[in-house]
Amino acid sequence: MTTTTTERAAAGAADYLDQRTGIGHAVKEFARKTFPDHWSFLLGEIALYSFVVLILSGFFLTMFFVPSMALVTHHGAPNTMDGVLMSEAFSSTLHTSFEVRGGLLMRQIHHWAALLFMAAIVTHMMRVFFTGAFRKPRELNWLVGTLLLILGLGAGFTGYSLPDDVLSGNGLRITDGVVKSIPIIGSYMSYFIFGGEFPGDDIIPRLFTLHILVVPGIILALVGVHLLMVVLHKHTQYPGGGRTDKNVVGFPLFPVYVAKAGGFFFVVFGVIALMGATMAINNVWNYGPFDPSPVSAGAQPDWYMLFLEGSLRLMPGQTEYVIGGFTLSLNILIPAVIIPGLLFTFLFVYPFIEAAVTKDKNEHHVLDRPRNVPVRTGLGVAFLTAFIILALAGSNDLIATHFSLSINSITWAFRILFFVGPWFAFWVTKRICLGLQRKDRELVLHGHETGRIVRFANGEYIEVHRPLDEQERWLRVNYTAHRPLEIEPATDSRGVRRKGYKNERRLARLSRFFYEDRVEPVTPAELAAAHAHGDHDELGSSESHGEITSGTQH
Amino acid sequence: MKALAARRHHRLAPVVLLLLALLATGGVYALLAPSPASADSANVQDIETGKKLFQANCATCHGINAEGSDGVPSLVGVGAAAVDFQVSTGRMPMQMNGPQAIEKPAQFDAEQTAQLAAYVASLGDGPAVPTADQVDPSQGDPASGAAIFRTNCAMCHNAVGAGGALSEGKFAPSLMHTSATNIYQAMLTGPQSMPVFNDANVTPEEKRDVIAYLMEQREGSAGGLTLGGLGPVSEGLWVWVVGLGLLVGAAVWIGAKSS
Numbered sequence: 037m038t039t040t041t042t043e044r045a046a047a048g049a050a051d052y053l054d055q056r057t058g059i060g061h062a063v064k065e066f067a068r069k070t071f072p073d074h075w076s077f078l079l080g081e082i083a084l085y086s087f088v089v090l091i092l093s094g095f096f097l098t099m100f101f102v103p104s105m106a107l108v109t110h111h112g113a114p115n116t117m118d119g120v121l122m123s124e125a126f127s128s129t130l131h132t133s134f135e136v137r138g139g140l141l142m143r144q145i146h147h148w149a150a151l152l153f154m155a156a157i158v159t160h161m162m163r164v165f166f167t168g169a170f171r172k173p174r175e176l177n178w179l180v181g182t183l184l185l186i187l188g189l190g191a192g193f194t195g196y197s198l199p200d201d202v203l204s205g206n207g208l209r210i211t212d213g214v215v216k217s218i219p220i221i222g223s224y225m226s227y228f229i230f231g232g233e234f235p236g237d238d239i240i241p242r243l244f245t246l247h248i249l250v251v252p253g254i255i256l257a258l259v260g261v262h263l264l265m266v267v268l269h270k271h272t273q274y275p276g277g278g279r280t281d282k283n284v285v286g287f288p289l290f291p292v293y294v295a296k297a298g299g300f301f302f303v304v305f306g307v308i309a310l311m312g313a314t315m316a317i318n319n320v321w322n323y324g325p326f327d328p329s330p331v332s333a334g335a336q337p338d339w340y341m342l343f344l345e346g347s348l349r350l351m352p353g354q355t356e357y358v359i360g361g362f363t364l365s366l367n368i369l370i371p372a373v374i375i376p377g378l379l380f381t382f383l384f385v386y387p388f389i390e391a392a393v394t395k396d397k398n399e400h401h402v403l404d405r406p407r408n409v410p411v412r413t414g415l416g417v418a419f420l421t422a423f424i425i426l427a428l429a430g431s432n433d434l435i436a437t438h439f440s441l442s443i444n445s446i447t448w449a450f451r452i453l454f455f456v457g458p459w460f461a462f463w464v465t466k467r468i469c470l471g472l473q474r475k476d477r478e479l480v481l482h483g484h485e486t487g488r489i490v491r492f493a494n495g496e497y498i499e500v501h502r503p504l505d506e507q508e509r510w511l512r513v514n515y516t517a518h519r520p521l522e523i524e525p526a527t528d529s530r531g532v533r534r535k536g537y538k539n540e541r542r543l544a545r546l547s548r549f550f551y552e553d554r555v556e557p558v559t560p561a562e563l564a565a566a567h568a569h570g571d572h573d574e575l576g577s578s579e580s581h582g583e584i585t586s587g588t589q590h
Numbered sequence: 591m592k593a594l595a596a597r598r599h600h601r602l603a604p605v606v607l608l609l610l611a612l613l614a615t616g617g618v619y620a621l622l623a624p625s626p627a628s629a630d631s632a633n634v635q636d637i638e639t640g641k642k643l644f645q646a647n648c649a650t651c652h653g654i655n656a657e658g659s660d661g662v663p664s665l666v667g668v669g670a671a672a673v674d675f676q677v678s679t680g681r682m683p684m685q686m687n688g689p690q691a692i693e694k695p696a697q698f699d700a701e702q703t704a705q706l707a708a709y710v711a712s713l714g715d716g717p718a719v720p721t722a723d724q725v726d727p728s729q730g731d732p733a734s735g736a737a738i739f740r741t742n743c744a745m746c747h748n749a750v751g752a753g754g755a756l757s758e759g760k761f762a763p764s765l766m767h768t769s770a771t772n773i774y775q776a777m778l779t780g781p782q783s784m785p786v787f788n789d790a791n792v793t794p795e796e797k798r799d800v801i802a803y804l805m806e807q808r809e810g811s812a813g814g815l816t817l818g819g820l821g822p823v824s825e826g827l828w829v830w831v832v833g834l835g836l837l838v839g840a841a842v843w844i845g846a847k848s849s
């Protein structure tokens with residue numbers, strides 16, 4: 037029979053491989069690996085799969101792209117570019133778009149996949165941040181992830197600049213300005229990067245090597261590390277009945293997740309292909325070949341760089357100083373170097389700050405509900421608010437034309453909002469979190485409102501409350517509300533000043549900021565007490581009402 | 591000659607010479623300068639009707655003789671092209687004061703507009719309404735038009751003419767629905783914040799090339815939906831809405847089918 041032949045062949049091949057590579061162990065290990073189930077755990081997969089799509093489509097594009105700034109006269113489609121003098125890079129981009137079969141589709145797939153890659157990374161990072169998945173033992177993986185985010189920005193930036201159109205040249209010119217704004221080494225750095233005065237002849241070939249070899253190579257290696265660490269640490273899981281820091285509740289990798297994740301790859305590829313086929317992106321022939329003079333209205337970078345653009349647009353230009361013949365361009369240095377520096381530093385150090393203010397050395401595999409860590413959630417929302425305000429400020433001209441507003445007022449509004457917005461967002465978020473926690477307490481202690489109003493014989497009305505079931509209760513009480521650090525006094529028992537007291541006091545102050553306002557989870561004792569006095573909720577077993585009812589009954 | 595020689599040191603001699611030189615320059619200019627085609631076809635009847643229309647609808651701001659006033663431009667010498675542009679796009683008569691006069695449905699029909707234009711043109715020479723030939727996109731070269739548009743227009747109107755913001759609520763409008771004649775007139779007369787691109791600056795042929803390039807944009811993009819032609823911001827918006835929207839939807843669906 038054919039089946040047995042196939043089976044025998046497959047078994048033979050598997051055995052051959054196993055005897056030579058020992059792959060059987062790995063398969064056994066992986067196939068049984070358990071993964072918890074939640075849709076938000078697929079966000080990272082979107083990023084991974086769009087990266088695969090990027091590599092596939094990028095491979096195709098390198099077959100036709102010529103990374104050269106030599107000037108040629110372009111002949112052929114589109115007719116708006118026929119007979120125009122341009123770089124070979126731009127000409128080959130047009131050639132890929134209009135002459136190569138499927139070339140434009142591949143370009144568009146590549147660009148949409150890049151935008152989606154970054155969007156998925158950011159969303160995945162939001163999930164990890166707000167659920168506290170960066171806590172021990174995953175701090176290092178958070179760092180790898182943040183590095184991946186920055187490398188993603190680098191890959192996007194280098195790729196955006198390759199076609200050598202006006203828009204990408206504008207972006208490079210801004211980069212040049214930013215590099216030059218760095219004190220002392222700025223001009224040397226700029227000459228070093230561009231191989232002389234901007235734009236030079238070297239930048240496109242250099243960016244090409246970075247874009248197709250160095251950056252994706254590092255990304256690929258770090259993705260490997262990132263995934264390896266996921267396997268080593270095991271996946272985190274959302275809180276719920278029976279889930280602890282010592283187990284993983286979910287399904288085995290094989291067959292459930294192989295099917296789900298494998299299928300999801302095709303969904304991601306499909307959505308990107310659909311976008312690439314129907315929605316035009318980066319039509320470089322509209323922008324024309326790069327020339328340092330024109331800058332068109334609506335000249336903006338891709339969305340993940342918009343915050344930098346916005347930061348530059350918001351900064352008042354008067355802050356440029358000439359000191360002893362040297363120019364100090366604070367108008368560029370602050371918005372384009374210092375502000376992004378601060379934002380990324382926050383991302384890098386946050387897990388360590390939280391570890392320090394909690395002094396928590398335990399491993400955590402059960403995720404936090406964002407409401408249960410109000411200050412972290414608030415800080416995350418404040419960070420996003422700053423990021424979004426900057427991105428919106430980078431689109432201020434489009435906001436002006438589309439909402440009939442004055443660009444000057446918008447810019448001023450964003451200047452103020454950049455400082456006020458994050459504080460306000462922090463405060464509101466923290467309040468909402470505390471409110472939700474109080475509601476949880478309330479629910480655990482008193483149960484669900486049922487809407488059933490019961491009237492006692494004495495005329496008293498009560499609403500019947502249904503107690504929470506075990507699963508619901510587990511979710512709401514099973515968390516730690518950290519308390520501010522308590523430090524030992526400034527002097528020891530002999531009245532000698534203690535070393536490191538000042539640092540500890542600083543840490544304690546920070547810890548107070550984090551955990552001063554908190555809502556403690558309901559303890560079993562509190563629950564018991566609530567049930568004792570709340571018996572009236574359950575009709576029939578009521579004692580206190582019993583007396584009154586008997587007294588007033590006719 | 592002797593009398594002339596005797597008076598050449600007269601203290602008024604420089605003044606007389608200067609006057610003569612000015613006269614000569616002016617005369618030569620009048621002879622050699624490109625004479626803007628004026629509305630020849632406009633007959634006296636049109637001018638008369640136009641004057642009545644003007645006095646009823648425009649004179650409140652522009653003055654009874656179109657001489658203008660504080661903050662309102664004089665219309666003497668603006669030419670028929672300017673009137674046709676402003677009136678046929680509905681910008682004039684102006685609806686209200688604002689950062690700039692905005693487009694609205696035209697308040698006058700083609701005939702009335704022509705009469706108004708004829709009247710204003712009769713007040714002083716100015717650029718005339720372009721002929722159909724001058725604005726015919728099929729005779730233009732879109733590649734040259736793209737180059738001119740990039741260097742002269744795109745910084746306000748965006749790379750494909752989708753429009754852009756100016757200071758204090760002013761804006762460069764989208765050119766996606768502007769008629770070829772209006773585009774030509776705008777370049778010629780420089781309405782509102784727009785600079786004038788006269789025929790020495792951008793030749794009539796080049797203006798036609800620009801129109802050819804802009805008309806090309808209306809055919810859409812080879813890549814699919816243009817998303818407004820606004821560039822990376824709208825692309826970013828769409829990747830979040832469509833791309834991530836669909837995929838998060840799919841993730842929720844996959845996550846929900848847990849067993």
